[in-house]
Amino acid sequence: MRTVVLLGKNIYLVLRIATFHVQAQKMNLTQKIEKLKREKKAVILAHNYQRPEIQDIADYVGDSIEISRKAKQENDAETIVFCAVDFMAESAAILNPKKKVLLPTLGARCPMAQMLTVDEIKRQKAKYPDVPVVLYVNTLAAAKAKCDVCCTSANAVEVIQSLNADKVLFGPDRNLAEYVQEKTGKTLIPIPEYGFCPTHLLFQLEDVKVLKLEHPEAVVIVHPECSGEMRKSADFIGSTSKMCRYVKESTAKKFIVGTEEGLLHRLRKENPKKQFFVAYGGAVCPNMKLTTLDRLYMSLRDEKHLVKVPEKTAMKARNALDRMFEIKC
Numbered sequence: 001m002r003t004v005v006l007l008g009k010n011i012y013l014v015l016r017i018a019t020f021h022v023q024a025q026k027m028n029l030t031q032k033i034e035k036l037k038r039e040k041k042a043v044i045l046a047h048n049y050q051r052p053e054i055q056d057i058a059d060y061v062g063d064s065i066e067i068s069r070k071a072k073q074e075n076d077a078e079t080i081v082f083c084a085v086d087f088m089a090e091s092a093a094i095l096n097p098k099k100k101v102l103l104p105t106l107g108a109r110c111p112m113a114q115m116l117t118v119d120e121i122k123r124q125k126a127k128y129p130d131v132p133v134v135l136y137v138n139t140l141a142a143a144k145a146k147c148d149v150c151c152t153s154a155n156a157v158e159v160i161q162s163l164n165a166d167k168v169l170f171g172p173d174r175n176l177a178e179y180v181q182e183k184t185g186k187t188l189i190p191i192p193e194y195g196f197c198p199t200h201l202l203f204q205l206e207d208v209k210v211l212k213l214e215h216p217e218a219v220v221i222v223h224p225e226c227s228g229e230m231r232k233s234a235d236f237i238g239s240t241s242k243m244c245r246y247v248k249e250s251t252a253k254k255f256i257v258g259t260e261e262g263l264l265h266r267l268r269k270e271n272p273k274k275q276f277f278v279a280y281g282g283a284v285c286p287n288m289k290l291t292t293l294d295r296l297y298m299s300l301r302d303e304k305h306l307v308k309v310p311e312k313t314a315m316k317a318r319n320a321l322d323r324m325f326e327i328k329c
């Protein structure tokens with residue numbers, strides 16, 4: 001018996017030391033990043049889906065329109081480290097071409113953004129010559145350069161409403177297209193026919209139903225990239241930051257969240273007395289999670305990976321992004 005107790009104590013001690021060691025390493029890395037940030041006059045912008053430790057070290061955390069706006073308005077910093085995925089960093093480089101924009105991990109690519117090719121846009125434009133093209137910011141720069149105006153999930157409804165057209169070519173997210181069509185009554189032609197987010201596709205109504213049985217009073221909030229049946233089950237639909245605002249203003253105490261689990265860190269931090277349940281625990285965006293403290297540190301240290309968009313493409317894409325910023329919402 002004594003041997004078992006002794007063994008248990010030793011295992012506990014080893015685990016405590018290991019945890020302490022990991023925490024100390026993390027602290028060191030955090031301090032090193034802070035130091036480099038000051039030396040290189042850098043600012044760290046992070047998307048709401050980033051790992052908790054990345055959100056905690058960032059100067060600003062937000063949804064795609066907020067971090068794009070921050071990048072566009074950044075005056076003081078020389079370098080913007082963009083902790084997010086490719087298309088978001090590209091937008092920052094387009095909007096503020098005088099700054100060095102770094103993406104800590106080259107592989108952090110949004111698969112949805114890859115789903116819409118320039119050829120497909122050209123094909124659809126030829127088929128519908130007088131129909132305006134609105135592209136979700138989750139597209140690559142070359143695609144943005146071929147559209148009339150961009151939108152994010154935070155302003156898609158207002159962008160479509162602002163157009164003097166009843167029919168619009170819209171891509172690449174079909175779920176967002178359907179949501180905006182429901183909201184505006186206009187006809188949105190999805191390009192490609194079925195573009196989607198592999199992470200949001202994982203949310204299923206069944207999971208919400210199970211959670212609702214356990215927590216019937218919980219309020220359901222979902223991202224418009226979710227399926228129609230998920231959206232129908234929701235009390236609120238909005239971009240990641242709009243969800244944060246909704247939760248802050250709500251008197252409810254429990255929330256079932258239909259978006260990437262990274263948002264729960266911010267939700268919990270801002271609302272310590274409220275409870276959050278991700279509608280499906282497996283809904284993780286692997287690309288967003290590629291950015292770690294180590295990679296962020298190396299990115300600052302070696303000034304990698306510099307995001308550059310050829311000026312001809314950047315100029316056209318900038319017009320589409322700027323047009324979006326002009327629309328009030």
Ligand code: 13P
Nearest residue numbers: 063064065152153239240
């Ligand atoms: P938000 O603009 O709502 O943050 O969404 C970005 C995104 O990639 C959703 O999957």
Ligand code: SF4
Nearest residue numbers: 110111112197199285
């Ligand atoms: Fe792209 Fe989906 Fe990841 Fe957002 S959550 S970055 S849409 S793959």
